[in-house]
Amino acid sequence: MPETPGAAQGRTYFDKVWDDHVIADMGDNTFLLSMDRLFLHDLSGSAALIRLEQSGRGPALKNHVFAVIDHVVDTRPGHRYDSPRPGGTELMVSMRELCNKHGLNFFDVDDPRQGIVHVVAPEQGVALPGLTLVCGDSHTCTLGGVGALAFGIGSSECLHVLATQALPQIKPKNMRVTYSGALGKGVFPKDMVLALIGRIGANGGIGYAVEFAGPVIADMSVEGRLTICNMAIEFSAKYGFVPPDERTIEYVKGRPFSPKGADWDAAVAYWRAARTDANARFDREEAIDCNTLTPQVTWGTSPQLVVGVADKVPDPKQAADAGVSVLMKRALEYMKLNAGAQMTDVPIDGAFIGSCTNARISDLRLAAQVLKGRKVADGVTAICIPGSTEVKKQAEAEGLDRIISEAGFQWRESGCGYCAYIGGDEFLDKRVVTSTNRNFENRQGPKTRSHLASPATVAASAIRGRITDPREFLA
Amino acid sequence: MKLEQLERVTGIAAPFMRINIDTDQIAPTREHIRARSEGYGPGLFGEIRYRDPETREENPDFVLNKVPYRKAQILIADRNFGCGSSREGAPMHLRGFGFRAVVAPSFGGIFFNNCFRNGIAPVMLPEADVHTLARQVEEKGGHTQITVDVVASKLTGPDGKVYAFTLPAFGRRMLLEGIDEIEQTLTMTPEIDAYRQRDRAKRGWAWLG
Numbered sequence: 001m002p003e004t005p006g007a008a009q010g011r012t013y014f015d016k017v018w019d020d021h022v023i024a025d026m027g028d029n030t031f032l033l034s035m036d037r038l039f040l041h042d043l044s045g046s047a048a049l050i051r052l053e054q055s056g057r058g059p060a061l062k063n064h065v066f067a068v069i070d071h072v073v074d075t076r077p078g079h080r081y082d083s084p085r086p087g088g089t090e091l092m093v094s095m096r097e098l099c100n101k102h103g104l105n106f107f108d109v110d111d112p113r114q115g116i117v118h119v120v121a122p123e124q125g126v127a128l129p130g131l132t133l134v135c136g137d138s139h140t141c142t143l144g145g146v147g148a149l150a151f152g153i154g155s156s157e158c159l160h161v162l163a164t165q166a167l168p169q170i171k172p173k174n175m176r177v178t179y180s181g182a183l184g185k186g187v188f189p190k191d192m193v194l195a196l197i198g199r200i201g202a203n204g205g206i207g208y209a210v211e212f213a214g215p216v217i218a219d220m221s222v223e224g225r226l227t228i229c230n231m232a233i234e235f236s237a238k239y240g241f242v243p244p245d246e247r248t249i250e251y252v253k254g255r256p257f258s259p260k261g262a263d264w265d266a267a268v269a270y271w272r273a274a275r276t277d278a279n280a281r282f283d284r285e286e287a288i289d290c291n292t293l294t295p296q297v298t299w300g301t302s303p304q305l306v307v308g309v310a311d312k313v314p315d316p317k318q319a320a321d322a323g324v325s326v327l328m329k330r331a332l333e334y335m336k337l338n339a340g341a342q343m344t345d346v347p348i349d350g351a352f353i354g355s356c357t358n359a360r361i362s363d364l365r366l367a368a369q370v371l372k373g374r375k376v377a378d379g380v381t382a383i384c385i386p387g388s389t390e391v392k393k394q395a396e397a398e399g400l401d402r403i404i405s406e407a408g409f410q411w412r413e414s415g416c417g418y419c420a421y422i423g424g425d426e427f428l429d430k431r432v433v434t435s436t437n438r439n440f441e442n443r444q445g446p447k448t449r450s451h452l453a454s455p456a457t458v459a460a461s462a463i464r465g466r467i468t469d470p471r472e473f474l475a
Numbered sequence: 476m477k478l479e480q481l482e483r484v485t486g487i488a489a490p491f492m493r494i495n496i497d498t499d500q501i502a503p504t505r506e507h508i509r510a511r512s513e514g515y516g517p518g519l520f521g522e523i524r525y526r527d528p529e530t531r532e533e534n535p536d537f538v539l540n541k542v543p544y545r546k547a548q549i550l551i552a553d554r555n556f557g558c559g560s561s562r563e564g565a566p567m568h569l570r571g572f573g574f575r576a577v578v579a580p581s582f583g584g585i586f587f588n589n590c591f592r593n594g595i596a597p598v599m600l601p602e603a604d605v606h607t608l609a610r611q612v613e614e615k616g617g618h619t620q621i622t623v624d625v626v627a628s629k630l631t632g633p634d635g636k637v638y639a640f641t642l643p644a645f646g647r648r649m650l651l652e653g654i655d656e657i658e659q660t661l662t663m664t665p666e667i668d669a670y671r672q673r674d675r676a677k678r679g680w681a682w683l684g
Binding site for chain 1 (some may be wrong): 661
């Protein structure tokens with residue numbers, strides 16, 4: 001896969017990985033792709049397993065199928081076998097039975113490898129550079145952070161992959177987002193991706209596979225890249241990724257399902273050769289100057305409705321077009337905000353740190369840095385749910401749990417928790433500043449008003465009891 | 476399992492013109508469990524369609540609660556319809572309500588793929604055309620019909636104007652023939668086996684056992 005000297009046009013990393021997985025060209029830009037890994041979770045994955053059972057078929061390549069319970073599990077300590085969601089316990093039971101029956105790689109609620117599927121996949125070396133990986137979950141694009149060609153699928157497609165370990169897909173176009181400059185104080189990967197979505201819109205990535213590039217990405221930790229790739233789907237790109245570099249290789253080395261010995265050497269050679277050629281052409285290019293970025297927070301009900309924390313709620317009259325204007329008006333109504341209000345004047349009822357976006361160890365360290373020696377404001381319900389059981393243990397080993405809970409956050413067991421509503425009334429009809437990825441209407445619960453932000457902004461806002469610029473608390 | 480087929484549909488079209496309608500709106504999380512006993516359809520747009528989703532007290536302002544849209548078979552929607560979550564409940568609720576086609580300028584990619592597996596044609600037309608169709612339907616108070624013809628790849632508007640559209644060949648086949656897509660892939664077993672043999676040689680590191 002090295003660059004071909006004198007070739008008229010280079011290929012992107014995406015094209016190279018895609019081409020290496022094509023079983024057959026089905027015509028009309030659709031290809032039967034080989035799927036290196038399938039990850040199932042207790043919602044869409046259970047559904048696919050039950051349908052597989054009904055069809056009388058079995059998994060095509062069971063060693064390449066992984067499963068974890070994350071969505072419906074109760075995150076309150078001591079409730080690991082329960083679900084706050086009606087019918088949730090049954091989903092966990094059927095997943096347990098069917099995974100064991102078929103001998104799949106299964107991380108049960110009491111397994112030390114349990115956690116949110118997109119946190120667990122890179123942690124365990126299930127997601128690797130250059131692999132195709134699918135899961136019945138739109139945030140599977142997270143795993144592009146380690147250079148995987150990973151994307152979300154529906155549960156029928158999940159069933160297809162279970163039964164065949166292959167999947168017909170339409171080939172997307174190539175897009176590149178280049179982040180230049182340097183990040184200022186209080187500005188994090190979450191802010192970088194929110195700013196991008198604010199600029200290109202929640203529909204800006206439809207039909208594209210998005211490569212994140214530039215010096216800021218090159219200098220960024222793999223965990224930061226996972227955060228950025230996580231939100232590719234929030235601008236409707238099914239795929240977001242950072243081609244592997246030495247940082248990626250260092251990150252995946254030695255993980256339980258990473259290649260070992262001679263396989264490792266072969267993998268590294270493959271990864272080092274798999275770069276976007278200098279003369280590759282992208283169908284669309286976007287550039288963001290990080291020197292101008294400030295901490296971001298969403299004010300509305302689409303991730304594109306985002307402003308700087310220091311800014312004001314925008315006026316729908318200034319919308320780019322009528323569609324956006326209607327979206328903004330409805331968002332103001334749902335969010336109970338007025339145009340022109342200062343974001344830092346908006347009081348909050350809740351604070352949530354969790355999800356596949358921002359609940360890895362670096363996120364918890366950042367939150368603890370802000371929270372250390374401080375207290376959550378009166379009247380604010382604050383909850384922290386580590387992204388995985390391993391993250392939780394690591395945080396406890398570092399004493400972060402003590403800092404976070406002494407500040408007044410509930411310290412929970414790992415799971416998807418309050419990112420999507422599965423039950424629990426903590427945030428019902430409340431205003432919550434949240435480290436998650438979706439501020440949709442009712443996403444975190446009926447009438448819950450969600451403001452997306454970085455873990456630092458969530459922590460700072462929890463302390464002040466209103467939306468707060470994290471730079472006040474960062475040295 | 477064979478998929479539900481669709482050759483063409485002529486019927487009432489309901490305009491629901493808001494951009495970025497995510498699948499959490501189409502298939503709200505709390506409707507998922509209820510669909511088991513109630514079936515798919517009643518929960519469609521549950522949080523906006525009802526004043527109280529629990530009692531099913533209707534919101535009279537919502538388009539699908541108005542005559543004649545209660546019997547709509549075609550949804551006219553705005554850009555990025557079906558963005559967000561991969562939940563297949565979204566096309567299932569649409570189908571359960573009675574929809575056979577959604578016409579929009581663009582779709583969320585996962586939702587788009589899920590439509591073909593649930594008897595729904597996701598028809599893309601230029602934004603100006605979609606807005607024209609919505610306006611024409613509204614001008615008649617909904618008392619007009621639209622035809623989506625998958626066989627001919629053509630949509631006929633309320634005024635008889637014909638719009639050509641394109642569906643991806645594989646999705647179109649799923650709708651027209653109702654193929655069992657897994658069976659279809661399994662007919663390619665020789666190609667799959669040949670690929671795997673090549674791939675094990677080239678990328679042995681990617682294989683687990």
